[in-house]
Amino acid sequence: MARELTVAIAGLGAIGLHLARALDAGVEGLRLVAVAARDQDKARANLAGFRTPPALVSLAELAQADVVVEAAPAAIFEQVAVAAIEAGRIFVPSSCGALLPRMHLVARARETGARIIVPTGALLGLDAVRAAAEGEVSSVTIETRKPPRGLVGAPYLDQHGIDVAAITTPTLIFKGNAFDAAQGFPANVNVAAALALAGIGPERTTVQIWADTTVTRNTHTIRVEAASARLTMTIENVPSEENPRTGKITPLSILACLRGLTSTLKVGS
Structure with a gap:
């Protein structure tokens, strides 16, 4: 035992x-x-x-x-x-x-x-990403969509004068690599960091963050182009009542x- x-x-x-x-x-x-x-x-x-x-x-x-x-x-x-x-x-x-x-x-x-x-x-498919990364991978992208209130307090928003509370339509507020995303949205992109660590690294992992008024769940879509497989995966997480930045x-x-x-x-x- x-x-x-x-x-x-x-x-x-x-x-x-x-x-x-x-x-x-x-x-x-x-x-x-x-x-x-x-x-x-x-x-x-x-x-x-x-x-x-x-x-x-x-x-x-x-x-x-x-x-x-x-x-x-x-x-x-x-x-x-x-x-x-x-x-x-x-x-x-x-x-x-x-x-x-x-x-x-x-x-x-x-x-x-x-x-x-x-x-x-709050992610999915890391086993598949890790397996693909044992071979040749040309790109890894994660698109994160959250209700605007779930992004409040992110340093990137303050630095760029973005008021997510004023957003009324789905808006792309960040596009860059996982390393920069983690610095600008430390409470929001742990999913992107986990994906980067499982796959091809933070510099080569592309992150898009959307403040989306049409969603009620924190939604993450992963796309991987690799020699062994093409992966497309989406997860819709129910936000926690205590902290909307965190999925249940x-x-x-x-x-x-x-x-x-x-x-x-x-x-x-």
Whole structure:
């Protein structure tokens, strides 16, 4: 029997709290032992009903667990990542867009024996993209369409004076590579970052972001032209009530990723 893995979570928002509740309800081979949250009082209230409440700790102390899940604002990504990687833990980032400008962390993980496992998140088809990338790939494009309110707060909008609240028709507000998209929309394009990491890299992955008044779901369409296959995939995610920038499927994806760490049968990579 595989040993039990302990899990710690940074952040108890739309992603982290959902994941914490699922782990507390019971997942074979996994045990939630610690969480960190900015609002301590709110965190204590949220954890009060847990069967086995985890310890409420600092970001650095999360690295006591075998697996550290980052489900926090991108601004504290590096604090969580560095602590986990220096301790040689398994690091599971939800803000994988923050990983793109910090690829030195991958090199450091190689030195410490840590692992960085990026979950599929709100995307689909990463297995197929990874397989295609083993051969020749000519292009990878992702088109993201979100209700305008789901893009509010992105640095790119402030820098370019774009008021998405005033948009009344579907509008292309960004086109560029995944690296630039991750910097301009850190809370919105983790999907593009995951696609870039699975495929041909951030510089060669093209991203389009639309503020679309006709959609009610966060919609991502991937197109891949490769020597082995032509891929076209679309996913329409229901936005979280707590945070419209996040799809409801995201915490479920991380939970599935964690299950794969200990499950006897694992389907897909």
